[in-house]
Amino acid sequence: MIFFKDGEYLQEEQMNLSINDRGYAFGDGVYEVIKVYDGMLYTANEHLERLIESAAKIKISLPYTLEQLIEITEELQQKNELSTGHIYLQVTRGVAPRAHQFPDQNMPPVVTGYTVENPRPVEQLAAGAAMKSVEDMRWLRCDIKSLNLLGNVLAKQEAVESGCQEALFVRDGIVREGSASNVFGIKEGVLYTHPANHFILNGITRRVVLRLASELSLPVVEKEFTLEEACSMAEFFFTSTNAEITPVVTIDGRTVGKGVPGMITKQLQKMFEAQIPVLVAAGQAQERDANGPAS
Structure with a gap:
């Protein structure tokens, strides 16, 4: 499987997630699940607009535009040859020593994604x-x-x-x-x-x-x-x-x-x-x- 992490498409063995990621320590982040039918994204714009909205509500500035997020999900679908299933995208506040308050504002968020093949629940x-x-x-x-x-x-x-x-x-x-x-x-x-x-x-x-x-x-x-x-x-x-x-x-x-x-x-x-x-x-x-x- 090909994964996405901060602008790169990686094999599973290349994925390296820090124990100091605030998503791991605090659940400090947001996510979306985008459906794929027959290799095509379904309501991707709506999902990714909500991802941007959710991030803004918890004061995370996403490093990608809506158009770039669409490109990322399309690339994940194509690289993994996903037919019917979903794409999971996650954004955390970033990697920093564990403390309840936000880290330095210059700390970049961590954006990851992957695909899951699963049939319709007929x-x-x-x-x-x-x-x-x-x-x-x-x-x-x-x-x-x-x-x-x-x-x-x-x-x-x-x-x-x-x-x-x-x-x-x-x-x-x-x-x-x-x-x-x-x-x-x-x-x-x-x-x-x-x-x-x-x-x-x-x-x-x-x-x-x-x-x-x-x-x-x-x-x-x-x-x-x-x-x-x-x-x-x-x-x-x-x-x-x-x-x-x-x-x-x-x-x-x-x-x-x-x-x-x-x-x-x-x-x-x-x-x-x-x-x-x-x-x-x-x-x-x-x-x-x-x-x-x-x-």
Whole structure:
């Protein structure tokens, strides 16, 4: 595998990460996961814009522009011949002796990246998943895609130990998001989801779903709702880069709707999937334009 680190593309044995990296010592950094379908990046601009925003929120100045970050992800995909999977990019504040305060402002951040080959979760997309509610005790800046994921890890493990695929964070009685996803409910033909504030990460797939809902003329209400209201939805699903639009059939062992993926959820899934070949065709056309006419 070819890795990226601070402007270089390296073999695994060439990768050298310092124990004094603030990402290792404090989780002092941010990251993004960018999906690749059939060798083409999906919503890369949106992901990388959010990476820049997350870095700015924790006062890290990225050494790359959006255009350069796009080039890095494209290069990683090509060098690793990634077909379907994702690209992971991480930015830490840099390498410095361990101290809570920021190091010297001239300390450059560390930017790394790599690729992961993984198929679409077609079985889960068709059958649906189970969620377990977990008390949300994380910090209050969930809008930042931070490396500080211990709360998410513990919630996910609790869900897995209960035989569920995803955790459902509940804070002050209000459903917030999943441990690695955003959540949506459908009732009486209306799509409900938590507003994009500091309690949740404004997921890229979440934004795609809101656009698809608009194309479907499906009314959307961004408002808080309780766990009891979530369980009483006719349909429920969670979204993420790798989970796409995953139907939820039980919450805390309680059946959601009819206990199978709902009609509107399946319609949104079909619309989402229909974008993939369009995306690939557009990407291939861009490559042909960049390379000039075939000889």
